[in-house]
Amino acid sequence: MLSLRNIGLQKGSFTLKKISFDVKEHEYFVILGKTGSGKTLLLETIAGLHKHTGQVSYRRRDITAIPPEKRRVGFVYQDFALFPHLSVVKNIRFSERYRPQTSKVQWDELIDFLDLGDLLQRDIHYLSGGEKQRVALARAIYSRPDILLLDEPLSAIDPSFRNIIMERLKELKQRFQITAIHVTHNFHEAAYLADHIGVMMNGELVQQGSVQNVLHHPASVSIARFLGFRNILPGRLIEPKDNAHYFTVNPALIQISGHALENDYSIRGICRNSNEGLNHHEVMVDADGCVVFVHVPKRNYDPGLIHSGAAVHLSFPPSAVTFYQTSEELDEISV
Amino acid sequence: MKYLFNLTFILLAALVLLFIVIPLISIFSGVGWTGLSEAFNDSEIILSVWLTMKVSFYGTCLVLLTGLPLAYLIARNDFRGKAIIESIIDIPVMLPHTAAGIALLMAFNRGLMERFFSKLGIQFIDTEAGIMIAMMFLSSPFLINGAKEGFKNVDPKLENVARTLGAGRFSVFFRVALPNARKDIINGMLMMWSRGLGEFGAVVIIAYHPMIAPVLIYDRFNSYGLSYSAPVAAVMIAVSLTTFLLVRGLNNRKRA
Structure with a gap:
């Protein structure tokens, strides 16, 4: 289980205000929030990229002071953040130098799972949004993370490819035994993918619970308005x-x-x-x-x-x- | 109206371009093919040009070693006093070069620094080391600022991702930041190196000998006049221009 306790942080115009939540092993946790609510900052904090107050622990071990390279988290950014100087295959294999190598079978499974066979030798500059996102996902999964952090992974992708990636994300946790935290502003994504949902407003986690509970019984009027209740x-x-x-x-x-x-x-x-x-x-x-x-x-x-x-x-x-x-x-x- | 605009701007643009190009053409046409080939066979000229290029290159490498970390720190962090540090980097650009030479002389040729370097066997008066510190002092801003811009243009998210993939800070710097800022860094090196080739004012105060090309040009002009100094200038321009265009062409051909 990943536990966040009273995470607080101020960075530029963004703040996180005493955020606490738990994500169980192999659970898909979606954080819903508007643009500018501090969602990306929260993910980066979980990854260990920012100094903060409060405590992060994983499997009952305090990892607050552990640097990102030792945390075993995978990160997928909204704009993919593929290394522009490397080919598709080199992007995916970037972590090889630091992490135990995946076996050939696992490599093949990953390439097959994300349908990357034809892309491997391509220059990343000529990929579509959906293709780039599959490469970014593969790169993160290939590093064998315990926790996968997904920052609006579907919003920069054409609607026609979005469904394919959604299905892949849905299969992730069983296939690769991964715990996922996915931030988005899209309720449909949340409803389709999440085991649990948290709602974030102005740097604060204002409600969390099951999909049914959060989406149908918002805890406050402002959450109801954010969720689009008429x-x-x-x-x-x-x-x-x-x-x-x-x-x-x-x-x-x-x-x-x-x-x-x-x-x-x-x-x-x-x-x-x-x-x-x-x-x-x-x-x-x-x-x-x-x-x-x-x-x-x-x-x-x-x-x-x-x-x-x-x-x-x-x-x-x-x-x-x-x-x-x-x-x-x-x-x-x-x- | 449209024609008037285009005509005026193109005319003015052409004027300044001609202003740059005409002196270059005049020096080559004045020296002529024979003059140029004689100059290329004059060992004093060739040695001097080689010395200039070599020492400027060493200086560039030394600044690369220390300037890249500086540029990276400035590009990646916001801290108190950052503006002051950035201004310090730019100071050499606005100093009169002779004044810089005097300042270097007072810093490196007296007291503690002088004793420290002479223990290492390094002297600055009339030595290559003296030439190098003069070149480095005045042209380092070109490299540091170029690298700084290069690092700023590398998306920090790339480095964040690399860290989550297991790369430590050094690894991220060498595998992500450096390759993606490469183009700006090489351009900065080139600018620094070329700027170093032309350094005269500070060098002449610290090390008149061994003569780098700008000093040789000045020396021959003073002692023998234009006809003796022009071929040196022509060789220097030919060699540095060729190198400059070659490196810049190669650097811009590959996508950064």
Whole structure:
């Protein structure tokens, strides 16, 4: 297990504020955060590239003072950071001088796994983004790291190649017994790859937990906003437990009907607008001055019920709702 | 309007280029083929040119050894007093060369330094070592600043990755930083070396003899006049220009 305890650091305009989390052996941990939230700095700190306060330990051994070259971490940067003066094969084999050599079988497996056979003798200047990323991954894996640190590994790659790399990343941990920490701003990547997710905002790890927990039940209104939640609504609409100030509700789990449904929360409102999406209609309902977004599957869409000016009931089960008590965020919320 | 702009700028640009090229052409046309080939057979001239190139090269190598670490430290770190250190490096560029010669003489030919070096058997008055410190002092900024720019252009992420791949600091420097800054470093060496070839003011104060080419040109001009000094100048220009173009061409051909 990799454990970070109270990691603090200031570097230029970036800060890390007392970051603590654990990553279990062979787990895929994704840190979600906006650009500029300090994600790269955190990875570099785990790699041992910056002086910091707090403690990093791995397999119960304190590695805070261990230099990067002795830590057995692999690093893959967003812009790949391939050595421009070396060919593809020399890039991949860079670590050979310092680390025990991989056997021929393992080499072949790696080349096969990342489909690098045709690239080995090429000049790295003529590779596409996806090819460069595969080389960067191979270079990191070839050094036989215990922990692989991935800094936005998919954002500089064409969408058509992104899926291939995503699949490869998903297979990584079983295939090479690697623990991975992947930072990104992309929720889809996080949802697809992660065993656990941490959310980072302004240099602080504000929430961590299972994918389901974090992506569906953000711990605060600001996290909900960062995760792109559309329905961040004032508590008064549903008279919730504990007089919560705000609640969020998944637009796909709201049912529109002509009358209130039993055992569910229910809000009355007036239909305002409707946009047709790929699989559903997005309906905007005015509820006491607040806009509630509802996703109605196309097969359930009833123009007789849903039209501009129609009075409707919005019903949703308690499990679709997360409540927030956070009064300090009142000022920055506009609903 | 467009033509007027192009015409004015091209004309002015051509003027300054001609200003540089015409003296070079005049010296070769003035000396002529016979003069030049005689000069190439004059052992005093050839020895002097060789001495100039050799000593400047040694000086460049010495500064390479100490200047590269300095350039790397400045390029990679932010620290208090960095601006002062960068200014110190640039000081020789703005000093009058004779003043630099006097300063070197006072530093190396008196007191502790003089005793230290004479223990090592090194003397500076009228020796190659004297010529070398004069050349080094005045032309080292070209190498150090060139290398500094070179190192700055190497993405620190490359070095970070190399460290995670197991390379220690020395290894990272030699396997990543140096090869990727190579082009700027070689250009800096070339600039320093060429600048050293032309050094006169400081050298003449420390070591009139053995005569490097610029001193020989001056000496012959003073004693015998233009017709004796011009062939030396022509040989010096021919040799240094050829070397300069050759190294620069080779360096720029390969991608850094």
